Amino acid sequence: MGKPSRIERIYSDLKEVLFSGPVRPSQRIDVDALAEHYHVSTMPIRLLLNRMVGAGVLDVVPHEGYVIPGATERRIRDVHRWNQKILMLALETAMDDDVPAEFPELSLDAEDVVAETEALFLAIADFSDTGETRRAISNVNDRLRPIRRLDTGDLIDVASEIKAFREAWQSRDLHTLHRLVWQYHDRRLALVPHFVALAYSQ
Template sequence: MRANRSKSALLYRQLRRALQSGRYLPGQRIDPGTLAEEFSISPTPVRFALYRLVGEGLIDDHARDGLHVPLLTEVALRDLYDWMERLLLMACEVEAPPEVGAGEALPYLPGGPRGDPVKGTWQLFDAIARAPGFRPLHHAVKQANDRLAPVRRAKRGLIDQPDEELARLGSHWQARDMAALRAGLRAYHARRRQLVPRIVALLVDRRDQQP
């Protein structure tokens, strides 16, 4: 039993990273048998890992149709963007100690490295939520971050100049200019809400093209 739990925990972490990286697209079916074969483990730890992800909202259980990466409707995606915005604005209202996050190696900060804007967005939003030291808030942002990661990965071509947008947010965060950061976060999420119909149509099209 302990060995199964260890294998399940390892697979859970690998699948979570795979979902964030875009290996599985929204709407894609995830087959437990294929995972068991791929990772050379028995079906039991695979089921444990998958249903842990189901509990976190990162995978949907469609009963007879199996397990799928969530494919959000327009209403659900707008709600998720609204929720993330509200959580981040709440984090910005809490005065964090000045030493929190000091020297943090985040991408897209002034003078820092550039790279993957999807990963950079996850890291920046996580840092903003972690700074107040309020665990329930940080946990809620992590869950929303994880749910949005595959969407961000799939819709990259729809957003103009994401690097510059993220760099501006990072600059406001590094300077602890919370008024500018709040305004930037509102603008960031407003842009994405306007694109919701196109994002959902793109995700549906990609799902339908899957073999």
């Protein structure tokens, strides 16, 4: 595979720029500022933002332009459930396979829990026998990043979660990973109303 084109590098970086810190639901995206930042015209920026709209990462609102999607209970619940189902399928595929699953090296430390969680879920997606699974999880990672970056305080012990995932990963224990992934999502599904409140209190 060759090097990504400049437009693909901008697209990847653009997602990081937009979601690397706290964002407010319905926050407007400044197209002119992004074009200036990347030293390009607004046209390629709009094309990339339209691509994000198609992926469900951004919304477009008449007379407002591109905005961060609203944090509704239904949206947050639906995306978490979709993530859970995809990961369950990937893990069950690996457990049913006669060939031992490959476990790439993952640090899974608590320094950047969001990045580590995304890397873990992408690695689990690779247990599936189709590249579509990885693309689906990559898309969900993009859509859930603002929610995962919320400060949940004492609602979720993320350090303990990461520790349990790290131990299961190092042990190559698919059954424990299956249970942990299920519990990870069940905890968040129970806290959806809190996520909505936190998102709008930023």
